[in-house]
Amino acid sequence: MSKSLRRVVAVAVSAGLIGVLIGANCIPGASDQPLVGDAMRGAALFAEGDGIGPACQSCHCPDASGGCRLSAPNIQGRPYDLIDARTRDPDVAHPGGKFTFTDQDIADIAAFLAVLADESSP
């Protein structure tokens, strides 16, 4: 296990998300998602960003429920296209800035946010 992955596991455990993450592989991908996302990898990207820009969680909070900085909104369950536009399209405004993510990275973040949305629904 890589060092950064181990850190993510620690974060996930402390956030009470580990059971959800283990279940993530059973969740069917969103219909408009071109790649199969890996929620565990998405959790790492969400927690650490792309290593250049700020971490998503610093504004959107570790569970993506929003409100940790700059009134960033709840983004649990947000789909691939929206994440793609906000984090990569230079023509779309995003206070969190732009990131050097690959398509797979976006799919992984979408998978992680889908897991969080599932977790919060009653």
Ligand code: HEC
């Ligand atoms: C510096 C703070 C900050 C960081 C870091 C940040 N964001 Fe944001 N993000 C915001 C704010 C504030 C908004 C709301 C902007 C608006 O309403 O125009 C937003 C909006 C979004 C939206 C659109 C939500 C919606 O429903 O319209 C998505 C998706 C998103 N961010 C994803 C991310 C991801 C993924 C990352 C990490 C790669 C990230 N953000 C990092 C502040 C941040």
